[in-house]
Amino acid sequence: xxxxxxxxxxxxxxxxxxxxxxxxxxxxxxxxxxxxxxxxxxxxxxxxxxxxxxxxxxxxxxxxxxxxxxxxxxxxxxxxxxxxxxxxxxxxxxxxxxxxxxxxxxxxxxxxxxxxxxxxxxxxxxxxxxxxxxxxxxxxxxxxxxxxxxxxxxxxxxxxxxxxxxxxxxxxxxxxxxxxxxxxxxxxxxxxxxxxxxxxxxxxxxxxxxxxxxxxxxxxxxxxxxxxxxxxxxxxxxxxxxxxxxxxxxxxxxxxxxxxxxxxxxxxxxxxxxxxxxxxxxxxxxxxxxxxxxxxxxxxxxxxxxxxxxxxxxxxxxxxxx
Amino acid sequence: xxxxxxxxxxxxxxxxxxxxxxxxxxxxxxxxxxxxxxxxxxxxxxxxxxxxxxxxxxxxxxxxxxxxxxxxxxxxxxxxxxxxxxxxxxxxxxxxxxxxxxxxxxxxxxxxxxxxxxxxxxxxxxxxxxxxxxxxxxxxxxxxxxxxxxxxxxxxxxxxxxxxxxxxxxxxxxxxxxxxxxxxxxxxxxxxxxxxxxxxxxxxxxxxxxxxxxxxxxxxxxxxxxxxxxxxxxxxxxxxxxxxxxxxxxxxxxxxxxxxxxxxxxxxxxxxxxxxxxxxxxxxxxxxxxxxxxxxxxxxxxxxxxxxxxxxxxxxxxxxxxxxxx
Amino acid sequence: xxxxxxxxxxxxxxxxxxxxxxxxxxxxxxxxxxxxxxxxxxxxxxxxxxxxxxxxxxxxxxxxxxxxxxxxxxxxxxxxxxxxxxxxxxxxxxxxxxxxxxxxxxxxxxxxxxxxxxxxxxxxxxxxxxxxxxxxxxxxxxxxxxxxxxxxxxxxxxxxxxxxxxxxxxxxxxxxxxxxxxxxxxxxxxxxxxxxxxxxxxxxxxxxxxxxxxxxxxxxxxxxxxxxxxxxxxxxxxxxxxxxxxxxxxxxxxxxxxxxxxxxxxxxxxxxxxxxxxxxxxxxxxxxxxxxxxxxxxxxxxxxx
Numbered sequence: 025x026x027x028x029x030x031x032x033x034x035x036x037x038x039x040x041x042x043x044x045x046x047x048x049x050x051x052x053x054x055x056x057x058x059x060x061x062x063x064x065x066x067x068x069x070x071x072x073x074x075x076x077x078x079x080x081x082x083x084x085x086x087x088x089x090x091x092x093x094x095x096x097x098x099x100x101x102x103x104x105x106x107x108x109x110x111x112x113x114x115x116x117x118x119x120x121x122x123x124x125x126x127x128x129x130x131x132x133x134x135x136x137x138x139x140x141x142x143x144x145x146x147x148x149x150x151x152x153x154x155x156x157x158x159x160x161x162x163x164x165x166x167x168x169x170x171x172x173x174x175x176x177x178x179x180x181x182x183x184x185x186x187x188x189x190x191x192x193x194x195x196x197x198x199x200x201x202x203x204x205x206x207x208x209x210x211x212x213x214x215x216x217x218x219x220x221x222x223x224x225x226x227x228x229x230x231x232x233x234x235x236x237x238x239x240x241x242x243x244x245x246x247x248x249x250x251x252x253x254x255x256x257x258x259x260x261x262x263x264x265x266x267x268x269x270x271x272x273x274x275x276x277x278x279x280x281x282x283x284x285x286x287x288x289x290x291x292x293x294x295x296x297x298x299x300x301x302x303x304x305x306x307x308x309x310x311x312x313x314x315x316x317x318x319x320x321x322x323x324x325x326x327x328x329x330x331x332x333x334x335x336x337x338x339x340x341x342x343x344x345x346x
Numbered sequence: 347x348x349x350x351x352x353x354x355x356x357x358x359x360x361x362x363x364x365x366x367x368x369x370x371x372x373x374x375x376x377x378x379x380x381x382x383x384x385x386x387x388x389x390x391x392x393x394x395x396x397x398x399x400x401x402x403x404x405x406x407x408x409x410x411x412x413x414x415x416x417x418x419x420x421x422x423x424x425x426x427x428x429x430x431x432x433x434x435x436x437x438x439x440x441x442x443x444x445x446x447x448x449x450x451x452x453x454x455x456x457x458x459x460x461x462x463x464x465x466x467x468x469x470x471x472x473x474x475x476x477x478x479x480x481x482x483x484x485x486x487x488x489x490x491x492x493x494x495x496x497x498x499x500x501x502x503x504x505x506x507x508x509x510x511x512x513x514x515x516x517x518x519x520x521x522x523x524x525x526x527x528x529x530x531x532x533x534x535x536x537x538x539x540x541x542x543x544x545x546x547x548x549x550x551x552x553x554x555x556x557x558x559x560x561x562x563x564x565x566x567x568x569x570x571x572x573x574x575x576x577x578x579x580x581x582x583x584x585x586x587x588x589x590x591x592x593x594x595x596x597x598x599x600x601x602x603x604x605x606x607x608x609x610x611x612x613x614x615x616x617x618x619x620x621x622x623x624x625x626x627x628x629x630x631x632x633x634x635x636x637x638x639x640x641x642x643x644x645x646x647x648x649x650x651x652x653x654x655x656x657x658x659x660x661x662x663x664x665x666x667x668x669x670x671x672x
Numbered sequence: 673x674x675x676x677x678x679x680x681x682x683x684x685x686x687x688x689x690x691x692x693x694x695x696x697x698x699x700x701x702x703x704x705x706x707x708x709x710x711x712x713x714x715x716x717x718x719x720x721x722x723x724x725x726x727x728x729x730x731x732x733x734x735x736x737x738x739x740x741x742x743x744x745x746x747x748x749x750x751x752x753x754x755x756x757x758x759x760x761x762x763x764x765x766x767x768x769x770x771x772x773x774x775x776x777x778x779x780x781x782x783x784x785x786x787x788x789x790x791x792x793x794x795x796x797x798x799x800x801x802x803x804x805x806x807x808x809x810x811x812x813x814x815x816x817x818x819x820x821x822x823x824x825x826x827x828x829x830x831x832x833x834x835x836x837x838x839x840x841x842x843x844x845x846x847x848x849x850x851x852x853x854x855x856x857x858x859x860x861x862x863x864x865x866x867x868x869x870x871x872x873x874x875x876x877x878x879x880x881x882x883x884x885x886x887x888x889x890x891x892x893x894x895x896x897x898x899x900x901x902x903x904x905x906x907x908x909x910x911x912x913x914x915x916x917x918x919x920x921x922x923x924x925x926x927x928x929x930x931x932x933x934x935x936x937x938x939x940x941x942x943x944x945x946x947x948x949x950x951x952x953x954x955x956x957x958x959x960x961x962x963x964x965x966x967x968x969x970x971x972x973x974x975x976x977x
Contacts (some may be wrong), residue, residue, distance in 0.1 A: 047397075059383070076571060080568060080571055080572055082563075082568075083411070108574045108576070109574065110574070111571065111573060111574030112572060112574035112575070113574050116572070117569070117571075117572040119565055119568070119569055124564065124565035124566060125565055125566055125569045126566060126569075127569075127570070127584055128566070128588070128663070128664055129565040129587045129588055129591075129661070129662065129663055129664075130583075130587070138573070138575060139573045139574070139575070142573065142574050142576060143574060170491055174663045174664065176664045187569075190573065192589035221667065275419045292376075305655075312427065321460075336608075362804075364745070369861075372881065374824055438770075474889065480956070482962065483958065483964065485952060485961060486904070486958040486961050487957075488908050488911050488912055488915075488952050488953070490911075490912060490915050490956075491931070491950050491953070492929075492940070493947060494931070495950075496936060497938070498938050498943065498947075502938060502939060509939075551961055599808075599809070601968040602809060602810065602811045602814070603811045603813070605811070605814065606811045606813035606814040606817070607813070609817065609916070609918065610912055610915065613916060614935075625916060626820040627827070628817075628824075629917070631825045636821070640818065640828075643814075647809075651809065
């Protein structure tokens with residue numbers, strides 16, 4: 025029985041120029057304690073997927089179809105109080121830039137304790153003790169002194185640790201991390217990722233890690249989804265996906281990594297750019313940039329399918345399998 | 347905190363010196379104290395002697411120094427019209443203006459905060475749209491016109507409220523006369539305070555609304571939602587505290603504008619405050635009173651600005667009033 | 673900058689304008705006011721500035737439609753026997769003229785100072801901005817009252833009447849330049865950070881040329897927006913000054929002076945002497961503010977992607 029089951033999720037943004045589909049028929053699942061990654065370029069729909077789960081999509085966007093099953097209930101159907109019970113409690117989120125995530129005028133203590141007190145009846149002293157515990161778990165030195173400090177008094181890395189501590193504070197079953205290391209110094213990135221990995225393993229917490237960086241998913245996740253222009257185009261165990269990608273887009277992504285290039289030669293690029301959501305081409309969204317495209321790719325949208333745990337949405341892969 | 351206060355005090359002193367210099371220069375140019383004292387028929391020689399005795403022929407800087415010395419001792423000259431020390435006249439009229447400002451501030455805070463917050467949270471609600479339209483109207487009607495309209499409607503046509511004067515007062519601490527504690531006084535202050543508030547209130551509504559709307563879009567608010575906090579807490583603690591910061595800053599500037607607007611309001615209502623006194627002093631070319639007013643207003647201004655800065659520093663933790671080691 | 677009617681018609685600004693009833697109506701009313709005030713010398717039935725052309729026996733006639741009105745005066749007469757319609761037409765012209773000239777003066781000063789201050793930076797910048805801060809902390813109205821009062825007392829009423837308009841424009845213009853300077857300076861600082869400025873510097877363009885050709889065009893949007901606000905504020909300030917008797921004299925009245933003139937008469941029933949100019953003043957300011965609001969929304973890059 026999976027922890028999270030997303031079925032045929034669709035998200036629309038009604039703009040002045042017309043309705044734009046940010047997510048088209050997204051389906052995936054997550055088991056208890058499993059760590060998956062969602063990769064893709066900016067605008068592919070990764071963050072929208074994350075926000076959709078907790079119904080935090082910025083207006084005027086909304087879920088127009090599909091279901092999100094968690095703990096026996098459909099998150100997409102919930103009313104205000106029900107979803108409030110899930111947020112910060114059973115499912116937590118971590119955002120990208122910890123300086124923007126923490127409220128600058130409130131103390132660390134306030135921002136941690138309120139997360140606990142919003143979901144259970146705890147006296148403040150108790151809640152503070154749990155907060156210190158979690159600060160210790162994320163390896164912040166001298167955790168008691170941090171409680172009365174303000175976000176601007178901490179370094180970038182420490183702030184993100186605090187954010188992770190807040191995410192863990194109610195012992196959630198799942199953490200959704202949206203580009204958690206992108207805004208941090210390169211030297212800190214590895215530390216934070218390692219921390220995240222250890223915490224998830226030790227506390228058996230599920231993780232959805234969203235990033236544009238393949239190196240990051242390879243470090244932390246067990247399974248990876250690749251998104252392009254609002255759809256999932258490939259899925260599979262991370263190690264396999266990176267070592268032998270099926271979809272031409274994924275192949276392009278891996279090929280474009282600097283590690284794959286011999287020093288002195290040009291970097292491999294995928295020609296063109298990902299289309300904006302208002303201008304998605306007919307058929308396979310990737311076909312204008314795909315060097316292997318055939319006639320079928322221009323008219324028919326490929327389905328995400330596969331025989332094993334490797335799923336791929338490409339006609340060529342499909343035909344080869346058959 | 348101490349270093350901060352010291353620095354602000356230093357700035358305040360410099361500003362006051364500049365104001366006093368400018369005021370003194372005005373005094374120098376305007377009017378002839380001798381004429382007020384002595385009259386036309388006195389001979390020229392006696393005039394010259396009097397000038398010497400009064401020190402009016404001394405060099406500029408000496409006269410300025412004398413002016414400064416006197417001012418620091420509370421002597422700002424004697425009003426030509428009232429024939430009393432200028433400072434006394436001002437202190438007499440000050441409570442009336444303070445009453446007016448307090449009443450206007452009351453209206454402003456009472457309405458702008460809830461309306462601004464509501465309009466930010468529910469921007470498409472009919473009430474928000476109405477509030478916004480009324481705001482533009484309020485900003486577009488000059489303060490003295492609001493005053494005139496209110497007088498015409500409530501005093502002339504309907505006869506419900508008085509159109510001038512202050513009404514009954516009660517004396518507190520044996521010197522401070524306030525009209526806020528009598529029913530008659532309240533009926534007199536109603537229209538003037540609403541007029542004074544009418545230009546600043548819409549400004550605050552728009553300011554609070556736009557700042558709060560920006561705050562509501564910020565990442566930390568989205569994070570607050572993601573934590574599963576209650577709406578009320580997100581709106582009134584997380585959002586409002588951040589909204590307050592720019593509002594305090596702008597609000598501080600508005601106080602200066604309020605002082606100028608009291609002149610207009612008091613003139614329309616013949617409210618016996620400092621502003622009305624100032625205007626009459628201008629018409630009568632009562633130079634000592636004019637100069638004294640400028641200095642007192644300058645002082646009020648500097649003090650209020652400093653207080654606003656301190657309040658801002660207390661509310662905003664990223665500003666270090668106290669040297670906090672990071 | 674190529675400019676063609678076709679291009680304008682297809683721009684998002686035009687699109688927004690055509691679809692915004694408020695903006696269109698405001699623009700229409702404002703243009704009408706502008707037009708009639710410019711044409712006032714030609715279309716006004718009487719000349720209110722000609723001290724010999726009116727008769728005190730004609731005073732206090734109400735507007736047409738009320739009892740006791742006189743056919744010669746469409747909107748009635750004031751306490752001196754002057755035709756209300758004519759005084760309002762001329763008065764509107766003066767109010768608008770002062771608003772525009774004062775704004776042009778502050779714009780000219782403010783933009784120049786802001787450009788220089790922002791571009792050359794360092795000590796010059798801190799010095800100029802310190803002055804700007806000090807000026808900003810003193811409200812224009814307060815400063816104007818003081819300066820005009822002193823001026824009036826110093827030169828006497830006759831000279832005052834001759835120079836009133838000039839003085840008002842000067843005072844408001846000089847008091848408000850920091851608004852423009854700050855806006856321009858902020859733009860300049862933002863643009864300076866962008867790469868194209870370094871690129872152009874490397875080519876070796878002189879600073880002045882860089883300022884005018886490259887940076888200035890990027891400041892047009894915010895400057896346009898604050899200009900509407902500043903014109904409206906100038907008109908309001910002048911009206912307040914005239915109402916206090918420190919602005920335009922009653923012999924060449926602006927709308928503010930007319931309102932001042934008629935104030936005492938609302939108690940005796942002659943409401944039109946104050947309220948008709950008041951109405952025109954409000955409509956004038958309101959339409960400028962509404963257009964300014966629309967302009968701000970339409971030029972806001974955050975909303976129109």
